[in-house]
Amino acid sequence: MAGRAKVSTKNAADKPSDPKEPVRPLDWRDILNEEAAWHDYGDFSEWFRQIAPGLNIPNTTQFEQFRSSLDFIREQASCIYFGLEPATGALNAKLNLISLEIDLAATAETRLPSLLAVAKNDDDILERLAGALIVGFAQFVADYQKGGPGLCRCEGVFRDARLSEEHLSESEKRYRREIALLEEKRLLEDPLIQRCADFFVGRSKARFCSDACRFMTFQISKQLKEPGYLAEKQRRYRTKRKDSLG
Numbered sequence: 001m002a003g004r005a006k007v008s009t010k011n012a013a014d015k016p017s018d019p020k021e022p023v024r025p026l027d028w029r030d031i032l033n034e035e036a037a038w039h040d041y042g043d044f045s046e047w048f049r050q051i052a053p054g055l056n057i058p059n060t061t062q063f064e065q066f067r068s069s070l071d072f073i074r075e076q077a078s079c080i081y082f083g084l085e086p087a088t089g090a091l092n093a094k095l096n097l098i099s100l101e102i103d104l105a106a107t108a109e110t111r112l113p114s115l116l117a118v119a120k121n122d123d124d125i126l127e128r129l130a131g132a133l134i135v136g137f138a139q140f141v142a143d144y145q146k147g148g149p150g151l152c153r154c155e156g157v158f159r160d161a162r163l164s165e166e167h168l169s170e171s172e173k174r175y176r177r178e179i180a181l182l183e184e185k186r187l188l189e190d191p192l193i194q195r196c197a198d199f200f201v202g203r204s205k206a207r208f209c210s211d212a213c214r215f216m217t218f219q220i221s222k223q224l225k226e227p228g229y230l231a232e233k234q235r236r237y238r239t240k241r242k243d244s245l246g
């Protein structure tokens, strides 16, 4: 869920409770979902420090390049989501330039996959990761085109005062039009309220990425439909407290 406190709690939630159980390395979908919560390089570096402690934090140029690879993946993911043809030619052109290798040492004690692209600069972990994510995503696209699972997106909404209208790309507006609450309350173009950006692969019965996202959406929906709702809830809480104290 993108409205979380900067660094995702999703990864923590993914971790099995048994410490002996292996933790699944992050894939293209996880990282796309994480990226949705990065407003700037600072958010990214905080996230990177958590998932890859001990590795040098990539610099801003490396970060920007990585982001443009993620933009490409996101754009193709949108095509699939809306039932349009993904740009297979452009994807193939990228695939043709990627060679992969297993590098356990480079990613030890991190949540990064150990299957990485070979990069000109061995130290550029993001370039190596981007190549691997494109290959993983291409596998998903290839399966999808053969009738495999597509993508679903969380139907949650959250408030984020740090966003501006420029974050609402045309495709984002299209995603927003699917949320009845935003349409009803004329919030389609309001940058202060966002649709959660989390994707799931496959047909999921769940409409929300997490319980927290579902709860937040419920609160917002209630508040928009009954503007006095939160004030009333607080008033009731205070009265109850006074009663129990008195």
Ligand SMILES: [Zn+2]
Pocket (backbone or CB within 6 Å): 001, 002, 154, 155, 156, 196, 197, 198, 208, 209, 210, 213, 214
């Ligand atoms: Zn969500």
